[in-house]
Amino acid sequence: MSITKYRTLKDVPKEEFLVAGTPLCAGCGALLVIRLFHKALGGNVVWVNAAGCVTLMATFPYTPLRSSWFYTAMPSAPAGAQGIRDALDILIKKGKLDPAENLKVVVITGDGAASDIGLQSASGAIHRGLDFFYLCVDNEAYGNTGFQASSLSPIGSGTATTKPTHLYPAGNVLPKKDLFEIWRSHRPPYVATISPSHVVDMLRKVEKALSFKGPKLFLALCPCPTGWGIEPSESVQLARLAVETGIWPLKEAVYGEVTHTHIPSKRRPVEDYLKVQRRFAHLFKPIKNEAVIAEIQKQVDEYWSKVER
Template identity: 60%
Template structure:
């Protein structure tokens, strides 16, 4: 199978499917990646958006997108995607739609939908092998409703529903779900994790995914300045630090076979990533929570130890 490999950010296609100046929180890591995703997917797409942060991008009668857009409730974006996919396929089969006018179907969600509310309809679409792209902007909480804990919230993170304080001194102590493995258990053709700090890796994964028919997942770690309590100008730096510390593994799976696309030569301490975010301040002030910090470092070390043998 011949695939085009992009080696430099300058090689990214110039097609723009989203207008400059798109409304979103300043420094949104999800929007940084979305621009690249839509560049490589091109203009012949229809976006099926489940309620979330990105819903605010396209508010009738205004939209920043040049492509089609369908808004759905949080639980049913993959079902909406199947309806569109089936309609396109039937029209083409009946000769009522030229195959050149076929569209890629792209589901666009946040982690609250991807990890929690939308899992049932997603599992159904995976089971039926619906041909669509699924892009999850993972800011690790329910972002546009006030940053409440979700199934993607990491261990010991502060959120507005699990605030660190006298009643909960260590923050949220649930473990983040492994959405990559949840999808992989369904045996879809292609899965990947991506980052706004590694656009070339991101683009090459979308280029590769074009060659597979069926469900295709992309999970983007999306720094959220208001939720993570960080400076908007630091989002790309934070996204890179997540990879450099090993917290966010950049990988892909083709029919279940996993490979890591970027592995740091030397991992930075996880503490560098945690201490740069206000949502983890309680781990360092007023009393340093050494046990919790060490436990988070241990989670990361165990993952990479399993990968590297």
């Protein structure tokens, strides 16, 4: 990246837009992403939310945010963003609203809303070139309802609806949808993956996105202590492991052109990431499921073999 104000962790903006006391779980990766993402976004933000864990951030009469928030419905947060964006635009255009009152409109949803029930709405908003941010906090399942599989649950993971059994020893047998590519196929100005472990990378991406008008879409891997079966304290570590094993590539696409922003020099084996999570425990105990682990490793290797260095 060319010119950036984010060089080291010392450059993380000090202003907090999110205060403590939310009802979200201890060690929630999504909460950390929202907090850091907001720092890079700056103020004058309205978050538009679809049903998911983060919906519980603001429950009457409390909100942790110093910014505005609008809970819409599970399938249609991007449409909600459309209404707010358009209303602000027309009111400003007609001189009814001081341009100083303008806001950045940011959709925040989980992976279920992003990849399943709300995909149509997101596609519509991106297609229309809506000037908005979309932050998908991806904990790879429907966390708020008790961790059932979504179409962003990875293959081999155990969830409340893909429990490993003797008939289904791998747990979830369906592949994770490639939401980055689904979004990118619309050729929006900016799409990126981010991780709470790689903070400078995240801040730079938000900084870059701020320079574009139109859809700016972020897919954040968000470790979920309760759903993944990890200690809350391991949350950031797991996000880091996902990057270091190559399971979670950090990349961006500007008008469809993909660049990897972090290429792990020597990728750790995926096993290092899988074996520390309860949702993958069935791949290791009582007997190691070499085939599934090898398949996951193969997919990661194939992905990176196509990435230009």
